[in-house]
Amino acid sequence: MMRILGIETSCDETAASVVALDDAGTPQILSNVVYSQIDDHAAFGGVVPEIAARAHVEALDGIVATALAEAGTVLGDIDGVAATAGPGLIGGLIVGLMTAKAVAAAAGKPLIPVNHLEGHALTARLTDGLEFPYLLLLVSGGHTQIILVRGVGDYERWASTIDDALGEAFDKTAKLLGLPYPGGPNVEKQALAGDPSRFAFPRPLRGEARLDFSFSGLKTAVRQAATAIAPLSRQDVCDICAAFQLAVTETLVERVGRSLARFRGEFPTIGEPALVVAGGVAANKAIRTALEELCAGRSMRLVAPPLALCTDNAAMIAWAGIERIRARMTATDAMTFTPRSRW
Ligand code: KG4
């Protein structure tokens, strides 16, 4: 039996978790504590790095203690401490990694610095026991990526965004329309009552060979449409949201569709390959339904881990630590590892 404490502080969630792996290789999440700073940042319409760092300092000790207590463990029971070391906001990373080093040193247990993206990439193995390789679509407030996950530490990025992240595009669209932060859920709600055909928003980078995303042109188109018909009625807001959501959904389906074809070409012998969706935007029902239809039509399996585990959390960091220990891929110089805002 192995028990790993995970710590995540790369953005605006302060999180700690204990994940266990029994001798048969079955994982169990013993605790998963997430303190969301949304209320601290809402007034600013987005995450303010300085406020985030200070909130992490205030909350983290208590969150770690709660995670240990909820797991029914004490520090002496822990076999290692895994902490997000990047990428992310540097202030939060420093708080999390320094705390992890102190806890690891006090407990006399190894520290495992974890790449936040690796945490997202491996979550489906914790929740669904997925085998390698699989394709990951990560869409959140900070990331928009399509990643080929071949094995622990073996990732190939097929697509990323050249400007805004998809969640960021939802948030900015919401802000522009006067909807509260975080924008994604509110845009989705308004879109339900909207007519998407009223506005013809662009499908950025369509027709290009590369798989990358771009959302800033779409944002500009939304702003121009909104300015042209201001002041906006309730119905105007709903129609813009619906047209925006349709544009991003179609863009995702087109890029992911091409990625699935490429995956099949590289792994022709895998019977029913898996596409994993993760990140806060994966909560969007229109997007999820479109991806389900896409996968069904390609004899692929859509794997969507429970939302609490595919938005930022520390269980995925603890799990990545376990995967690295199992694969004997832990850094030997962990205690001198410095946080990397870009990694
Ligand atoms: O993974 P996540 O919780 O964390 C960070 O990226 O930090 O993702 C948050 C993002 C926000 O941009 C939010 O607006 C978006 O996910 N989001 C959504 C929905 N729920 C959350 N976007 C579209 N539709 C939703 N239902």
Ligand code: ZN
């Ligand atoms: Zn994340």
